[in-house]
Amino acid sequence: MNGHKTTSNGNGHFLRGIYHRMPAYPYVIWMALFVVIPIILVVVYAFTASDGKFTLNNFAHISDYAIVFGRSLLLALIATIICLILGYPVAYVLSKFGQSTQRIIIMLIMLPMWINFLLRTYSWMSLLENTGLINRFLAAIGLFNLINNIFGTDIRHLQMINTQGAVILGMVYNYLPFMILPIYSVIVKIDKSVIEAAQDLGANSSKVFTKVIFPLSLSGVISGITMVFVPSVSTFIISKLLGGGTQILLGDLIEMQFLGSAYNPHLGAAISLIMMIIVVICMSVMNKFGEGEEQTVIL
Amino acid sequence: MKRVIIVLAVVALLLSILPACGGGREVVNVYNWGEYIDEEVLEQFEKDTGIKVNYKTFETNEQLYSVLKQGGVSYDVIIPSDYMVSRLINEGMLEKINMDNIHNLTYIDESLIGMEYDPTGEYSVPYMTGTVGIIYNSRLITDEITSWGALFDEKYAGQILMFDNPRDAMGIALKYLGYSLNTTDKDQLMEAYDLLVEQKTFLQAYVMDQIFDKLESGEAAIGPYYAGDYIIMVKNNPDLKLVMPEEGTNRFVDAMCIPKGAKNKENAEAFINYMCGVEASLKNAIFVGYTSPNIEVEKLIELESYEREVVYPSDEILDNCEFFVNLPQDILDLYDELWIKLKK
Structure with a gap:
């Protein structure tokens, strides 16, 4: 296909180019309709007032919501780091198993995703509640009695629901597979001979990991981080169900603009746009970092 | 050239989507709250009239509003609540209903027609009504609850739930302070807001549908909700009690309307008329658990005495109620x- 990259001279050449690209058109159309046009609409809405005239007013008050931006980014960052710490070892160990074991474990990792997202989050609500399954279990094994006897306290339950910790837990639980799978798929493709070469040259197993395997798996790590961080920043139902709705996140804030009593899609679009810009900046910084690392490995 | 082909393809695709409706059969497109109709009634309507019902549901009045405002959809019958009806009238988004086609209007409680949200009674026909009350667990709270004040009482810290929408939450605070639900006095609104800020420090959570689980399981002890839903909750937890607070409460009407530009206006009127009939009203009242505005239903419906008290509150309680009206922009x-400030 290299030949088609150069500018086409003859008509026949050009037509063949179209013919070869044909299979990509359905997706191009899909993308134009459901990705490009919506983004254009977001931008248009963000820079207009309800009378349709151009304005920057929507951005003027965004600093009022700085605390919500800060909280969302922080919680998403923590959730992403936890996913990475939990997910990387799983992906690494998984790649060492036999083919059939790998397939079974991958299926187990994917299994929760077959159940509706809302349902899964709802279940966490009933697990974490003060009268929920976990607290009832802890009470049944006598943990609270034990603590109360030793310290003279009066603890009846462990407060888990309606905290930021619960929101982070919800993010980690829902998005962990998106961290494991990309890292795993990169690690299994690492050429065994590269590892053998490192060993032949006298690298011990920790050296092999830090100098060979980890750098080679960075592209998977970066796509894993992207796939966890982006939906975590914009989630809105998790904070509502697990956070008690007392400390809203960006997703909640945006939803309120579209479905709130004042109905201000222009402000909602402006907040979405700022969020997208922040996410794009974060991601491009990540990618830069990744590219540099990969190059040093190749060198 | 390539771009031209892509653009043409996109245009062709768009054109094929736009006139999606059509066909010879009579239809009516209905947009109602979730779980708010007995589906048997829809089937019966189709059989009796030959009009096919396309039925869709929404979750909040504001969602309904934004769907209508964005356009691109065409509904023939919508069922917003009182204050949203008046907002839609004010913004010219409703069609007048030809009441000559609604013969069954004679069954509808007259006192519910021509109310403040639709003063001329030309734009809406009541579908269901109900009130908001305090639901609490009498095993966890042994005091007798009579006032909205219980929701703002630190004694019940960590056990209180609150409505997760500004209109209902502010409304409760305003009522507790002795003001109107529909006040436009900014000082009164700020006072209500301050009360909510204080409440937030010891509140368990802001909830909507989650209140069913949390009250039934005893996770929370007290919270405000729609009285009709209490009947469902108490069946799962007999310790739950319902109270109509002494300061008075909100009474709501959800009413059937025809949005501007409805394509099947006559079918919409046939649908509205059918829903006002005794048989349909009775079935829906049994299914939903709210109060039917159809006066015959009160005589026909079989309810236990505690249920009747909830569905048909005394005049004393009803006189103390206030309806929401739309507020200025x-x-x-x-x-x-204020709501965002409260929650951030």
């Missing part, structure tokens, strides 16, 4: 501003 903006 600057007050709506203030509501949203």
